[in-house]
Amino acid sequence: MRKELFVHFAFLVSLFIFISLVKGWIAIAYWPFWVGGVVGTLLPDIDHLIYVYFLRPLDLTSQRVNHLITKREILNTLNLLAETRYERKDLVFHTVLFQIIFLILTFWIIVSSGSLLGRGIVLAFTLHLLIDQIVDLREVGNLDNWFKNFPIQVDANRTRVYWGIMLILLLFLGFLL
Numbered sequence: 001m002r003k004e005l006f007v008h009f010a011f012l013v014s015l016f017i018f019i020s021l022v023k024g025w026i027a028i029a030y031w032p033f034w035v036g037g038v039v040g041t042l043l044p045d046i047d048h049l050i051y052v053y054f055l056r057p058l059d060l061t062s063q064r065v066n067h068l069i070t071k072r073e074i075l076n077t078l079n080l081l082a083e084t085r086y087e088r089k090d091l092v093f094h095t096v097l098f099q100i101i102f103l104i105l106t107f108w109i110i111v112s113s114g115s116l117l118g119r120g121i122v123l124a125f126t127l128h129l130l131i132d133q134i135v136d137l138r139e140v141g142n143l144d145n146w147f148k149n150f151p152i153q154v155d156a157n158r159t160r161v162y163w164g165i166m167l168i169l170l171l172f173l174g175f176l177l
Contacts, residue, residue: 004082004135011131012041012124019174036120043121044128047093048081061087089145096143096150096162099129103169110176126170133163 016037020026025033052062061084068077092098106122113119136143137159147154154162 007135008041008128008131011127012037015123015127015174016120022175030116032115032117033120036117036122037124039117040121040124040126041128043125044093044132045081047091048085048088051088051091052081055090055092056088059087086140089148091145094129094132094146095148096146099126099146099166102126102129103166103173106173107176110173123170123174126173130163130166130170133166137163 016034020030020033052059052065056062057066061080065077065080068074068080093102102122103126106126109115109118109122133143133146136145142156143154143159143162152158
């Protein structure tokens with residue numbers, strides 16, 4: 001769990017420093033952007049709790065998580081969720097369809113909202129999903145779980161093209177602020 005948090009926050013800090021330097025946002029007045037980044041980095045992991053409590057509450061892992069939470073062992077719960085993340089195949093946020101819809105909403109929020117907090121949240125949320133895809137590509141070797149209920153078959157070349165497009169969109173959205 002610590003490694004996963006470190007990776008997500010390292011990428012968040014790197015991207016947000018880069019955006020802040022390019023945009024000239026080196027003042028305390030831009031703290032909502034950074035707070036939004038922290039919130040947006042943590043939000044996609046709620047997907048695992050949705051799975052545990054609503055989608056598959058009778059799974060063994062879900063019952064173990066529920067038991068640990070009732071005992072108020074939060075760190076052990078987080079460790080268990082991190083160790084068993086590949087057991088959860090039907091996550092809501094970790095799909096291509098959700099990611100496409102979320103990118104449209106991200107674009108809409110960035111161009112129409114003056115809220116630095118909202119911009120930070122959606123940008124960090126998108127970054128978190130991209131990092132999760134990188135981790136899946138490295139550890140599993142594919143993005144099959146992401147494309148599970150998607151009408152297009154995905155091979156290794158299409159996965160790279162898709163991921164490259166998503167990275168370019170993230171950078172574009174980051175500098176559209």
